Amino acid sequence: MRAVTFRSVRDVVTTSVADPRLETPFDAIVQVELAAICGSDLHPYLGREVGLDVGTVLGHEFLGTVVAVGSGVAKFRVGDRVVSPFSTSCGSCWFCARGLTARCTAGQLFGWVQQGRGLHGGQAERVRVPLADSTLVAAPTGVPAEAALLAGDVLSTGFFGAQLGGVQPGDVVVVVGAGPVGICALLAAQHAGAQAVFALDLLPERLALARRHGAIAGAAEDPELRASLREATHGRGADVVLECVGSAGATRVAFELVRLGGTIAAAGVHCEPQFAFSPGEAYDKNLTYRAGRCSARALMDTTLPLLAQERFQLGALFSHRLALDEARRGYELFERRLDGCTKVLLVP
Ligand SMILES: [Zn+2]
Ligand SMILES: [Zn+2]
Structure with missing residues (x-):
């Protein structure tokens, strides 16, 4: 064959x-x-x-x-x-x-x-x-x-991400990476009752796909997008970040955008040997970080x-x-x- x-x-x-x-x-x-x-x-x-x-x-x-x-x-x-x-x-x-x-x-x-x-x-x-x-x-x-x-x-991994993140009705959720898993994670967050979902990516076709599925989409560094996230959360940051890339850079972005006491769920496959944030930074943020294979x-x-x-x-x-x-x-x-x-x- x-x-x-x-x-x-x-x-x-x-x-x-x-x-x-x-x-x-x-x-x-x-x-x-x-x-x-x-x-x-x-x-x-x-x-x-x-x-x-x-x-x-x-x-x-x-x-x-x-x-x-x-x-x-x-x-x-x-x-x-x-x-x-x-x-x-x-x-x-x-x-x-x-x-x-x-x-x-x-x-x-x-x-x-x-x-x-x-x-x-x-x-x-x-x-x-x-x-x-x-x-x-x-x-x-x-x-x-x-x-x-x-x-x-892909669809189940997106749902797994939202489950790991403990997305609740009314939450403001950020999805890092709007590839196929990211799009499914965004659908899962909406399904769980998220009030707003932001999707971050660099590729225009992925951002377009995320917008088609109801997300506020843009680049992680986009000042306008960051401002609307702050506005949606009264300056606190995202309740849950669904990190759907599996890289140190994506983890760092997730860490920056999650609120105090918030959760980062990693649905991407990770191969790197270290966390992109220190134990001290996790402590100072009362951070919950969850990861694993779906x-x-x-x-x-x-x-x-x-x-x-x-x-x-x-x-x-x-x-x-x-x-x-x-x-x-x-x-x-x-x-x-x-x-x-x-x-x-x-x-x-
Ligand atoms: Zn696969
Ligand atoms: Zn078994």
């Missing part, structure tokens, strides 16, 4: 690889209909995360049809249309029982193989899904496939049903739709934000 594989930093290639096969009775094989390139795929792509084996099939956002199941799979049959979260989970360990499916003791991330161990990803014609019963979710009918695919990561499987029970609503029609987050064989160009467009690229859909 054809699959997008990792060769080295900034070097991914669509190539022919062995077909995945059932390896345990609890596996399913999914024929991929749509896959997406995610901001976190850029971490290994750019060498910010290291250790990925050459030849790893990339990608953890996909939707497709079950084409084979092991004898232990009870919930899914050949022909079922499914969407997957970005990692597998068993549904029954201590962490899964508490909704922390992201930290399942048997969980694996799609698209991460290191020293021969791990799981190949979904930017491929077919993908093996271990623990299929507790990992996969039936794709909702009547919802566009590209929106359903987003529930497996438990997408658990959150999909909340986010998938929302996709039937008008404001959650998220197809506009995708700027590019490419064939699997064009994935290399897709990574380049996405990484360098060329041609107004906000998110790339790959169609095997």
Whole structure:
């Protein structure tokens, strides 16, 4: 089959690889209909995360049809249309029982193989899904496939951010980074009853997308935007900042804009070794800082049903739709934000 594989930093290639096969009775094989390139795929792509084996099939956002199941799979049959979260989970360990499916003791991330161990990803014609019963979710009918695919990561991660931030009705919320996760975080903050949401980014196409979704949008340094944030909060600063970038710079902006006693929730993947603020600064701000990987499987029970609503029609987050064989160009467009690229859909 054809699959997008990792060769080295900034070097991914669509190539022919062995077909995945059932390896345990609890596996399913999914024929991929749509896959997406995610901001976190850029971490290994750019060498910010290291250790990925050459030849790893990339990608953890996909939707497709079950084409084979092991004898232990009870919930899914050949022909079922499914969407997957970005990692597998068993549904029954201590962490899964508490909704922390992201930290399942048997969980694996799609698209991460290191020293021969791990799981190949979904930017491929077919993908093996271990623990299929507790990992996969039936794709909702009547919802566009590209929106359903987003529930497996981006939409759920946005909701996770708002949940970590404890957004309350009436809150003034700042979203740092208006990429796909940022837009979903802004929708989640509105859904939680935020009175106003500010979205910060530098790219005009992202700011336009944020405005379309009801945010007050601008650059972090924009004096007018800062003035309207001060006005909206009587000079206090944001009740909650949803940091959806995953960098020291974004964390610093979040720290500057959050009010005394406010919360910063980090929904972006972080790779840096230190905080962008000191313990003393955190103390002086009575700051709450929360972070971590989204438990997408658990959150999909909340986010998938929302996709039937008008404001959650998220197809506009995708700027590019490419064939699997064009994935290399897709990574380049996405990484360098060329041609107004906000998110790339790959169609095997
Ligand atoms: Zn992702
Ligand atoms: Zn588990």
